[in-house]
Every structure is written in C-alpha cells, then in structure tokens.
Amino acid sequence: MTTIPALLPAVGPDFGAVGGSGQLRQIVGALLTFGLLTAVLMVVVCAATWAVASSNGGWQAAGKAKTGVLVALGGxxxxxxxxxxxxxxxxxxxxL
Structure with a gap:
C-alpha cells in the first residue's frame, strides 16, 4: 500500500533558474568587508588619539577619542x- 505523500510530485520553486545569487553574495561580502576594515581602522586611530591626548592632559580630546572608540567598536x-x-x-x- 502506498502512502499519499509518495504519490504527490515534489512541488516547489526552482531557485536554480534564478541567477545572480552568487554575485549578490560576493557584492554584499565585499561591501561589508570594506565596512569592517574601515571600522577596525577607526578603532586603531581613535585608540591612539585617546592614548596621546590622555597622556598630554587633553581631557576634551581624550573624551572625544573615547567616544570614537566606542562608536567604531559598535560599527x-x-x-x-x-x-x-x-x-x-x-x-x-x-x-525556500
């Protein structure tokens, strides 16, 4: 005796027919990698500025650099x- 699901054909969308998902993945990966590198560079720059400003007594610059480090880490x-x-x-x- 065969069951009902075995009699029904497999119905679903054919995502192999839609092209461009590989290119979309590469574009998104490249843009996000560029954003990540920029954020890490800003962490380094702001941390160095924070260190120099706090060692020289520039509390306003140190405070702004500390904020920059936190924003860059969040980014x-x-x-x-x-x-x-x-x-x-x-x-x-x-x-799907």
Whole structure:
C-alpha cells in the first residue's frame, strides 16, 4: 500500500533558474568587508588619539577619542553581524 505523500510530485520553486545569487553574495561580502576594515581602522586611530591626548592632559580630546572608540567598536560589531545575517538570509532564500 502506498502512502499519499509518495504519490504527490515534489512541488516547489526552482531557485536554480534564478541567477545572480552568487554575485549578490560576493557584492554584499565585499561591501561589508570594506565596512569592517574601515571600522577596525577607526578603532586603531581613535585608540591612539585617546592614548596621546590622555597622556598630554587633553581631557576634551581624550573624551572625544573615547567616544570614537566606542562608536567604531559598535560599527565593527554591527558590520560583522550584518555579514553573518546577510549570509544566513542568502542561505535561507536558497532553501525556500
């Protein structure tokens, strides 16, 4: 005796027919990598500015550099998370 699901054909979208997902993954990866490198560079610059300003007694510059470090760290975290999220969405879209 055969079951009902075995009699039904496999119905679903053919994502192999839609091109460009590989290119989209490369473009998103390149843009997010550029953003991540920029954020890391800003962390280095702001940390160096913070160190120099605090050693010379420039408390206003040190405070602004500290804020810059925190903003750049937040940008790096969000950019890394966006890269992981974009890859997850592209993988999820291929399985729908």
């Amino acid at each position: 790096a975290v969000f950019t890394g998370g966006a890269l992981a999220w974009a890859n997850w969405l592209l993988d999820l879209g291929a399985t």
